[in-house]
Amino acid sequence: MDRTYRHRLERCGRIMENAGLDALLLTKPANMFYLTGDGRLCAYAIVTRGGQVALGVPATDVADVSNRAHFDEITGFADEVGMIHAINQHLRHFGVGRGTLGLEYTFLTQSMMAMVTHPHAKPESVTVADATPILSALRMVKEPAEVERIRVAAGVATKGIEAAVSKLHVGMTESQVAAEAEYAMRQAGAENFYRTYVSSGPRTNIAHGLPTARRLEDGDLLMIDVHPVVHGYSADLCRTTCLGRPTSEQAQAFDDYLLAQQATIDAIAPGVTVADLEARMHAMLRDSGHGDSIFGPPIHGVGIEFEEAPLPPDHAFFHGEKDMPAIQAGVVLSVGNCGLYAGGWGVRVEDTNVATAEGRQTLTEYPRVLTP
Amino acid sequence: MDRTYRHRLERCGRIMENAGLDALLLTKPANMFYLTGDGRLCAYAIVTRGGQVALGVPATDVADVSNRAHFDEITGFADEVGMIHAINQHLRHFGVGRGTLGLEYTFLTQSMMAMVTHPHAKPESVTVADATPILSALRMVKEPAEVERIRVAAGVATKGIEAAVSKLHVGMTESQVAAEAEYAMRQAGAENFYRTYVSSGPRTNIAHGLPTARRLEDGDLLMIDVHPVVHGYSADLCRTTCLGRPTSEQAQAFDDYLLAQQATIDAIAPGVTVADLEARMHAMLRDSGHGDSIFGPPIHGVGIEFEEAPLPPDHAFFHGEKDMPAIQAGVVLSVGNCGLYAGGWGVRVEDTNVATAEGRQTLTEYPRVLTP
Numbered sequence: 001m002d003r004t005y006r007h008r009l010e011r012c013g014r015i016m017e018n019a020g021l022d023a024l025l026l027t028k029p030a031n032m033f034y035l036t037g038d039g040r041l042c043a044y045a046i047v048t049r050g051g052q053v054a055l056g057v058p059a060t061d062v063a064d065v066s067n068r069a070h071f072d073e074i075t076g077f078a079d080e081v082g083m084i085h086a087i088n089q090h091l092r093h094f095g096v097g098r099g100t101l102g103l104e105y106t107f108l109t110q111s112m113m114a115m116v117t118h119p120h121a122k123p124e125s126v127t128v129a130d131a132t133p134i135l136s137a138l139r140m141v142k143e144p145a146e147v148e149r150i151r152v153a154a155g156v157a158t159k160g161i162e163a164a165v166s167k168l169h170v171g172m173t174e175s176q177v178a179a180e181a182e183y184a185m186r187q188a189g190a191e192n193f194y195r196t197y198v199s200s201g202p203r204t205n206i207a208h209g210l211p212t213a214r215r216l217e218d219g220d221l222l223m224i225d226v227h228p229v230v231h232g233y234s235a236d237l238c239r240t241t242c243l244g245r246p247t248s249e250q251a252q253a254f255d256d257y258l259l260a261q262q263a264t265i266d267a268i269a270p271g272v273t274v275a276d277l278e279a280r281m282h283a284m285l286r287d288s289g290h291g292d293s294i295f296g297p298p299i300h301g302v303g304i305e306f307e308e309a310p311l312p313p314d315h316a317f318f319h320g321e322k323d324m325p326a327i328q329a330g331v332v333l334s335v336g337n338c339g340l341y342a343g344g345w346g347v348r349v350e351d352t353n354v355a356t357a358e359g360r361q362t363l364t365e366y367p368r369v370l371t372p
Numbered sequence: 373m374d375r376t377y378r379h380r381l382e383r384c385g386r387i388m389e390n391a392g393l394d395a396l397l398l399t400k401p402a403n404m405f406y407l408t409g410d411g412r413l414c415a416y417a418i419v420t421r422g423g424q425v426a427l428g429v430p431a432t433d434v435a436d437v438s439n440r441a442h443f444d445e446i447t448g449f450a451d452e453v454g455m456i457h458a459i460n461q462h463l464r465h466f467g468v469g470r471g472t473l474g475l476e477y478t479f480l481t482q483s484m485m486a487m488v489t490h491p492h493a494k495p496e497s498v499t500v501a502d503a504t505p506i507l508s509a510l511r512m513v514k515e516p517a518e519v520e521r522i523r524v525a526a527g528v529a530t531k532g533i534e535a536a537v538s539k540l541h542v543g544m545t546e547s548q549v550a551a552e553a554e555y556a557m558r559q560a561g562a563e564n565f566y567r568t569y570v571s572s573g574p575r576t577n578i579a580h581g582l583p584t585a586r587r588l589e590d591g592d593l594l595m596i597d598v599h600p601v602v603h604g605y606s607a608d609l610c611r612t613t614c615l616g617r618p619t620s621e622q623a624q625a626f627d628d629y630l631l632a633q634q635a636t637i638d639a640i641a642p643g644v645t646v647a648d649l650e651a652r653m654h655a656m657l658r659d660s661g662h663g664d665s666i667f668g669p670p671i672h673g674v675g676i677e678f679e680e681a682p683l684p685p686d687h688a689f690f691h692g693e694k695d696m697p698a699i700q701a702g703v704v705l706s707v708g709n710c711g712l713y714a715g716g717w718g719v720r721v722e723d724t725n726v727a728t729a730e731g732r733q734t735l736t737e738y739p740r741v742l743t744p
Contacts, residue, residue: 041580058579060667060713078667103482110477110485110502130482179558186551191584207430208413212563231585295432295450341432 004145005070008035008138009051015134016049022099023048024131025087025116028107030304031135033232038069039304044083044116045071046090054090056083084121097123102131136309140301141330147354149233150302150332152189154352154363156228157237160185161366164198165241170218174198174211181226190228194306197225197238204240204346207295207339219244221345227306234306236334237364238350242371253290253340254347254370260284261336261368264298265353268333268360273326274299274310281338290340298338301331302352331355332363376517377442380407380510381423387506388421394471395420396503397459397488400479402676403507405604410441411676416455416488417443418462426462428455456493469495474503508681512673513702519726521605522674522704524561526724526735528600529609532557533738536570537613542590546570546583549596557600566599566606566678576612576718579667579711591616593717599678606678608706609736610722614743625662625712626719626742632656633708633740636670637725640705640732645698646671646682653710662712670710673703674724703727704735 012035016024024047026032033039036053043057043065052072057065059076066074073093075086091097101122108116115121117128142150163184164177178196185193199209201220209223216222225238240254264281281298285291297312310324310331327333332354339348351364384407388396396419398404405411408425415429415437424444429437431448438446445465447458463469473494480488487493489500514522535556536549550568557565571581573592581595588594597610612626636653653670657663669684682696682703699705704726711720723736 040582058667060718061578063715064575064578105482105486108482110475110480110482111504113482114477132483173558175558175561175563179555183551183555186545186547189547189585191547192582203436205432206436207432210412210564211558213561295430346432 002037002070004143005035005037006051009047009053012047012134012138013049013051015137016102019102019134020100021049021102021129021131021134023091023094023096024102024134026104026131027112027116028104030308031104033304034135034139036069036071038065040065044087046087046094048094048096052094054094056086056090080115084115084118087116087121088123091123091126096126098125100127100129102134103128104132104135105130106132136311139303140309141328142303142332142354143330146233146303147330147332149231150235150352150354151363153228153230153233153235154237154365156185156188156190156230157226157235157364158366159188160226160228161224161237161239164224165239165372168216168222168241168243170216170243172216173213174200174203174216175213177216177222177224178211181224185226185228189230191231192229194227194229194234196227197223199223202344205341205344206346207341216243221246221250221347223346223348225348225350233304234302235352235364236302236306236350237352237366238336238348239366239368240347240349240370246370249342250345250347251370253293253342256285256288256290257340257347257349258368260288261349261351265335265351265360265362268327268335268353268355270328270355270357271326274324274333275313277333277335278312281335285338285340293340293342293346294338295341296338298336300334300337302334303332307334327355329355329357374409374442376515377407377409378423381419381425384419384506384510385421385423387509388474391474391506392472393421393474393501393503393506395463395466395468396474396506398476399484399488400476402680403476405676406507406511408441408443410437412437416459418459418466420466420468424466426466428458428462452487456487456490459488459493460495463495463498468498470497472499472501474506475500476504476507477502478504508683511675512681513700514675514704514726515702518605518675519702519704521603522607522724522726523735525600525602525605525607526609526737528557528560528562528602529598529607529736530738531560532598532600533596533609533611536596537611537744540588540594540613540615542588542615544588545585546572546575546588547585549588549594550583553596553598557598561602562600563603564601566601568599569595569597569610571595574716577713577716578718579713588615593618593622593719595718595720597720597722605676606674607724607736608674608678608722609724609738610708610720611738611740612719612721612742618742621714622717622719623742625665625714628657628660628662629712629719629721630740632660633721633723637707637723637732637734640699640707640725640727642701642727642729643698646696646705647685649705649707650684653707657712665712665714665718666710667713668710670708672706672709674706675704679706699727701727701729
């Protein structure tokens with residue numbers, strides 16, 4: 001049995017005990033992957049406070065999961081009804097007939113919630129509670145091997161941005177820019193991606209710029225934001241570049257943004273909070289005259305997911321998170337997610353960093369220049 | 373004002389009236405796109421029974437959405453608290469102070485549900501109900517222009533499979549196979565994708581084979597399943613191919629699968645139900661000796677989403693859907709989603725078809741052969 005998972009399950013049990021949870025019923029792949037080594041859709045993991053794990057997976061997937069995952073019990077099911085009954089049998093097998101079952105409130109839809117709390121799944125005397133803060137607390141400080149995986153993903157992200165920027169030309173679509181980045185990242189070892197954002201021209205002003213068929217024009221700003229997944233871990237890297245000559249306003253905003261971003265990165269250290277970092281970055285952007293152009297929280301965690309705990313306190317409600325504790329060595333943070341949105345254009349630069357005992361190290365290494 | 377959206381909103385109002393809903397609060401991009409012409413994450417649309425539309429979007433996105441969408445009111449918000457207050461103001465503006473508000477129970481997580489039903493968002497005297505069946509009923513029969521968009525997406529899917537198959541070689545990773553398909557699809561006009569599945573060798577036996585770093589070996593089966601998005605519409609195309617010589621068992625299973633798939637496609641006609649089609653395909657596969665290898669429902673709808681209503685009745689609980697009505701001309705169906713999973717390998721072939729007054733037409737045209 002793998003010591004990594006035993007150790008994680010022991011930590012999980014202690015956090016569950018403090019939170020008064022008797023078992024977890026997980027369906028979010030990222031959480032299942034962390035605690036068992038395998039995470040996939042249409043599957044579940046039941047984890048007891050004592051560290052026992054039961055998996056339910058599609059009947060087709062039993063052999064594949066058995067090769068990858070750490071678990072005590074595994075059941076293959078044929079359909080949703082089978083899944084419901086398997087959950088019930090696993091809960092009874094572990095003696096979870098009363099007490100509190102932790103569920104992922106930031107992942108379960110109303111329909112999935114109805115399924116997992118159906119009386120044929122969850123015993124009626126078992127109550128449910130949100131386990132999101134527990135999983136966040138568990139995954140927030142990265143083990144050295146996790147940091148190394150994120151570093152590898154950061155290297156793949158750099159290759160993606162390099163490939164895309166080297167191919168940029170007037171007339172190319174945003175989607176084709178994404179194609180160059182993703183192709184290069186898959187060649188470099190990415191198994192998959194979280195969404196690749198590419199926006200250009202006036203579309204650099206929007207908050208979540210998924211690529212479209214818009215064709216690049218001379219003088220356009222272009223924003224590209226990539227999140228490869230390599231060996232199950234991600235990284236977050238965003239660059240803004242200009243096709244031609246930026247206006248002096250754009251160049252100034254970019255320079256001001258970089259100064260604020262670097263100062264915020266430099267402030268990462270054990271004991272500091274995400275709120276402290278956000279306040280610093282926003283203050284510097286306001287001081288350089290961009291107070292009206294800031295949108296969104298500048299800091300979030302990175303790991304198995306490209307956006308995970310610690311999450312920004314202002315967005316706590318949306319993500320179902322409570323106040324985040326102070327940063328410790330091993331916390332991985334993306335800095336620069338806010339962006340400046342001036343009206344007809346925007347700039348954003350984002351890098352992935354790890355907090356260390358001494359301060360921090362930036363894992364994403366692509367140059368931060370507006371005109372390459 | 374665009375007649376397409378006015379017409380859709382009128383139909384929506386009639387369905388809402390039958391279901392006793394006074395307004396909808398939508399946050400699922402596919403539903404917002406259908407009713408307004410724009411769908412994006414971190415945004416909402418409120419739709420009244422009388423066909424009025426209010427949009428709330430990130431403050432950065434107001435100009436972009438205004439250029440694309442049909443609406444009566446639009447508000448930009450700075451954060452989640454702003455979003456909650458904007459929802460409340462729009463509901464009050466439309467006079468929704470009591471009655472029933474439809475929400476997307478198959479999309480809203482517990483946390484998002486808590487946000488949109490927060491007393492600062494939804495007036496306390498307004499009750500909520502699941503609007504999923506309403507949106508499914510609304511989107512199920514495609515307009516001719518929608519079918520043409522799905523046909524275009526089907527052509528792009530074909531280009532993706534062609535590109536991937538032409539590059540297959542021993543030693544290539546599954547992720548690199550996905551890279552070839554996605555690159556070609558973006559070149560051909562795809563703005564984006566739903567997940568590309570690529571599995572090989574023993575991994576062809578799993579139900580949802582996301583690509584990994586596994587390298588192709590001589591004699592491997594390879595399953596590739598693509599879902600490009602072009603002009604907002606998708607298509608579903610899956611092929612299984614063999615690197616080298618398939619075993620006689622594999623070749624027989626593939627041939628039997630094709631016969632069952634084609635017979636099921638041929639049975640598509642107005643008046644038939646998804647349950648009828650599923651029963652036919654499963655019966656043929658059982659009759660040819662593959663009863664133990666079938667996994668999953670063979671039929672689902674295709675449109676803005678690659679998997680949408682009509683959804684298979686066995687999976688109704690998971691998707692939050694009720695029994696689906698009989699097929700009408702204009703319903704677009706993927707046939708072949710079940711697959712045969714023999715143990716160490718699997719085969720699956722999937723095509724997108726439109727029901728017509730006369731019968732059906734297949735929109736995906738890539739050849740169905742095991743050894744190209």
